[in-house]
Structures are given as C-alpha cells and as structure tokens.
Amino acid sequence: MANRLGRQTVALEKPVYLVSHAAVGGKKEGEGPLKRYFDHLSDDDTFGQKSWEKAECQMQKLALQIALEKWGRTGQELDYLLAGDLLNQCISSSFAARESQVPFWGLYGACSTMGESIALAALLIDGGAARTAGAVTSSHFCTAERQYRNPLAYGGQRTPTAQWTATAAGCTILAQEGRGPRVTHITTGIIVDKGIKDANNMGAAMAPAAADTLAAHFRETGRDPSYYDLIATGDLGQLGREILLELTRDEGYDLTGCHNDCGLLLYDRQQQDVHCGGSGCGCAGSVLNGYLLRQMAEGTLKKILFCPTGALLSPTSTQQGESIPSIAHAVSIEV
Amino acid sequence: MANRLGRQTVALEKPVYLVSHAAVGGKKEGEGPLKRYFDHLSDDDTFGQKSWEKAECQMQKLALQIALEKWGRTGQELDYLLAGDLLNQCISSSFAARESQVPFWGLYGACSTMGESIALAALLIDGGAARTAGAVTSSHFCTAERQYRNPLAYGGQRTPTAQWTATAAGCTILAQEGRGPRVTHITTGIIVDKGIKDANNMGAAMAPAAADTLAAHFRETGRDPSYYDLIATGDLGQLGREILLELTRDEGYDLTGCHNDCGLLLYDRQQQDVHCGGSGCGCAGSVLNGYLLRQMAEGTLKKILFCPTGALLSPTSTQQGESIPSIAHAVSIEV
Secondary structure: OOEEOOOOEEEEEEEEEEEEEEEEEOHHHHOOOOHHHOOEEOOOOOOOOOOHHHHHHHHHHHHHHHHHHHHOOOHHHOOEEEEEEOOHHHHHHHHHHOOOOOOEEEEOOHHHHHHHHHHHHHHHHHOOOOOEEEEEEEEOHHHHHHHHHOOHHHOOOOOOOOOEEOOEEEEEEEEOOOOOOEEEEEEOOOOEOOOOOOOOOHHHHHHHHHHHHHHHHHHHHOOOHHHOOEEEEOOOHHHHHHHHHHHHHHOOOOOOOOEEEHHHHOOOOOOOOOOOOEEOHHHHHHHHHHHHHHHHHHOOOOEEEEEOEEEOOOHHHHHOOOOOOEEEOEEEEEO | OOEEOOOOEEEEEEEEEEEEEEEEEOHHHHOOOOHHHOOEEOOOOOOOOOOHHHHHHHHHHHHHHHHHHHHOOOHHHOOEEEEEEOOHHHHHHHHHHOOOOOOEEEEOOHHHHHHHHHHHHHHHHHOOOOOEEEEEEEEOHHHHHHHHHOOHHHOOOOOOOOOEEOOEEEEEEEEOOOOOOEEEEEEOOOOEOOOOOOOOOHHHHHHHHHHHHHHHHHHHHOOOHHHOOEEEEOOOHHHHHHHHHHHHHHOOOOOOOOEEEHHHHOOOOOOOOOOOOEEOHHHHHHHHHHHHHHHHHHOOOOEEEEEOEEEOOOHHHHHOOOOOOEEEOEEEEEO
16 A cells, blocks of 8 residues: 655555566667677667558567567466557557557557556555556657658758757556565655747757656655765756756755766767657666666666656647646656 | 456456546537537537647547536546547647646547547556546547548548548546445457458448457356446447447347447437547537447436447558457446
C-alpha cells in the first residue's frame, strides 16, 4: 500500500524491483558515448522492416524480447504490459504488443512515457493488482521527423534549439520479487504550460514541467537534490537543462553537480550534430535501460531520480497557434 | 489490495465508488434516444471554440467541471486525473487538463479509454496510491472525420459498415469513500487482431477483442453472462454486436438478452443515419456517464459489465497495409 506524502508524491511500501531491462538503438546511437551500454544496436535503421513505423515497432519488440530473455522468463510471466510512443495512435506500442498476449495498458505521455510506464507499473505492483509488469517505449528519428516536421527528403535546415529524436527503445521489467534496484517514490507530474509556442524549442517548453515536478518531489519527500547521485531528466537538451537549473535555483534547490539530461548523455554534441541534444521517448528509455541501470548494477550509481519530460503537442495544435503543455514524472530508484 | 483471479481479472478488495459522473454531447446526440440523460447538450458543435479540436477539448473540460460540481468538490480534491482521446497526441485530454492542476496520467486506448481510465483509477485507489481519481475521455465527429478519413467538406459516401463518431465526452469520479455504485472487478484486455484491414468496419475488427475479454471475465470470475443486468460493449455497432454474439456463443457464453452496445443505444439508427451505430471514445464515455450510471442510481440496473472496445489503428498503419489490432477492457460495476 503506497503512502501518500503530498499532492504529487507517493512512497511505495512494498519493494518493487527493476528485475530486468534492455536498450535498443540505431546507427547514430551506436556511434555515441553510450554505445557499449546498449543490448542491441543496428547499423540499419530500418531494422529489416519495410517502413520506418514498422522499424520502430520492431525496436519495441526487440527491447521487450531482450528484457524477457535477460530475466529468464516469457511474456506469460508478465501480468501487465504498459507502453506508449510518439506516433499517431501509438501504433509502435500497439503493434509491438499485438503478439505478446499480455494484458495491455496503452499510455500517452510523449517523451515522459518511460517514467509514466514505470511509475504506473510500480503502483500496480505495490497495490497488489500485479506481481510483475513490463514498461516499454520507443522513438525513431525518421518516423518522428516526417510526422512532426517535414518529409525526410525535404532536407530543411534545423534551428539551433532543435533536438534530435533518438532511434531507440527501452524496456524495464518490474516485479515484487527478485533482485535489482528498487522503485521507492513516485512523483506524478501536473501539466505545465508557460506559453512556449516554438515546436523547435522543446527544451524550453518542457523545462518548467521538470522544475515543477522536481520541486514537488524535494518538498514532499523533504529531500535535498544532493540526496541523489544523479537526477536524470529525459530530454531537455542543453538549453532546457540551463532553464531547469535556473528555475529550480529560484525554488531554492541547487541541481548543479547532481543533474544531467538523457538527451545530453546519449550523443556527443561536438561530434554528432544533434544541436541541443537528444529527444524522443526512446532517448530517456534507452539511457535509463542501458546506461543508468547498468551503472546501478555496477555500483557506480546508488540513488537516482529519473525524471523524463514530455511535450504534449501535436502538429495540429501547433498549426492552431497553441502553446505546448508539458509534463514530467519523477521515479526514485535506489539500489 | 486487489485479488488476482486469473490472467486478466482482478477483484477489488476495498470499495471503490463511482461518486460522480457527467456526460456532455453535441447536436446529434441531443436528438437521440438518450437525450434526457446528458448533463450538457450543445446545439452548436463548436462549443463556442474556433476549431473542432478546441471544441473537443472544451467538451472534456465541461465533463470534468460538471462531474466535480455534482460531487461538490474541486479538482484540488482529485489525487489523479486519467484521460485520453482519439486525436493525434491526445491533445483534447492534455489541453483540457492543462488548467486542472491535477497530477495527470495520459492514456491511449482508443475507444476503450473510458474503460481503461476507470479501471486504472480504481486500481490506483484500491492499491492505496490515491483516495480519489477522475477518468475522462471524449471524441468529436468533426475532428475524427478529418483526422482518420476525409476533410469534412469532401462529402464522401459512407460505407454500410461505417459507424458515426460521437460528439461527446464523459467523466467519472472515483473515490474510496462516498456513495454510488462500486467497481468490483477489472478484466484487462489483451490485444487481439484477426486480420481485418477495413478501417470502415471497426465493429468487425473490435468484436473479437470484446469476445476475448468477456470470455476471460466469465471464465476467471466463474460468472455466467446472466449474472449481469446488462453487458454494455463500447461501440461495436450492429455488425460488431452480431459478430460478438456469435463468437461468445462459440466459447459457450450466451449474451442474447443481457447484451447491448453503447453505439446502438446512443442513436436511433432508423432516424439518424448513423449506419452501423455510434463510435468514438465519447460514445461509451457518455452512455456510461449519462444513461447507464443514472439507470443504476434509479435502481433500474443493479449489476453491469462495462466493456468498451478500442481499435488501435492509425491512418498510417492502414496506408501501410496493416490490419487493425483491437482491445477491450471490462469493468464490473454493482450497486
């Protein structure tokens, strides 16, 4: 039974373990600094499929399959599967889950989906509705680019504040029994919209949501940011990170020295031409399930606060002159 | 703490009450047989907004606002809000929730969303993570038509198997304390895809998912369909209902006499030119929160099994030759 600490944060009372995890990436991700932390990398971003959308779906299937293999069990041992992605009607997730035969909850949290899916999976296990659950998400540069921006062949110049959608997927398997780091607290995001309308500046749109959730987490748990070895936001990128540090400082919390962003970890910004950094559900999804959870297994990291951020816009809302509502969910994970 | 009865079904141990509910509809919904059960009907399908998408968002806001008013509390009393819709990136839900200041979980379950949101809300309350939660969804004929099919002005002829997307929204408020019918069991759907590729025949695509979830529910609870005063599927329409009755008969369950479909209840098919019936998240959402829950309050219905169905396709998946994965979640509600 979860213990409610405040408006947004609950502390789990029973152990919920991250018993397995897998990260899948494409060519560019395999050329970045986190290369060795991926479970599967493909030089071919089609992943052997006939369309980019089918490729993204295949990445989710691979992430789930590898995580199950590492766990040593099959999908039949999963009580629930929670998944979502950026594509219209979340088709990567639904089509990937089609053959899994696992009771399915479809989510939409944009790039916060890895946090949302782990959080809800942990709450369902803590609450007794499930013993095990899988959390999966993905993004693909080519599907996102043509859905949100321009046809790939158009070759438009990208703005300095733009980020690069990761071609990647991540899967976490959670269970009430087993070994691995534990989910201890969940701080659910409130939608924040500070009026940013530039769909090429997601970092600025999402930073206030991350600041809001992180401030709620510190306030409601009574923790200082320094409690954590690392506070990892999802995909704010360089500009978003700078805004986040400023906003949290105004709230009385100093993140300098304990914060990094998955969008900055995934690529080498000097070498890889990703402008402000990585983005997409698969960015935080693969950095958590590749790099961060391995660092926890190796003992390099003991306490992390994973806080992926989502920009809840669509091309239609942008065309209709709307600003960008954003959300961030924080999950505290400890060895 | 939920009690797991089988692969898909859990029984709630603590009472989770549906303490308030509201249904909002447009012009056509106000001309149908359920007219008097809506809390708010608008002759103007723009709901005073500048675009159909903003109108749909406004419907969700209204549904939440009215449900809160009927409950006699504000959004500050809601621990979580769970919402989703059919639009790309679920913008109706995110934009409607933007001002609510309630910790938010975004969902994507297509037309099964009313079931998914109530089910997850009930599980979060039963598990102790929340004391209260709101579940909201919507659809709009004009947003769905131009997103999934053709521009409205195109005026293409609709096929005989087509259904009419409801311009409607529904909101349920759940709480661990209060009065009202109770959620007793939840049967989570597994994605089912029998190869139907005709995006104008959703009933046929979704009926196997409904049959699968209902059979799991009866098998795992040991109940016969006749246990319920009404088994209400979401939006199978006339053809989908006929297929469902046949598929469940093959599994040994006779639904004749205790089944109806929200898509058949919402409109008068003889008078309203809706072809096979209603559809859209708002169809099951408004029929449950308008008609069905009022019938329960009046004592006409005592035990219902609410089982909305979702077709998890997108125009892109259809254009790429994919079939239509579908899902149905069942929620047992008793006075």
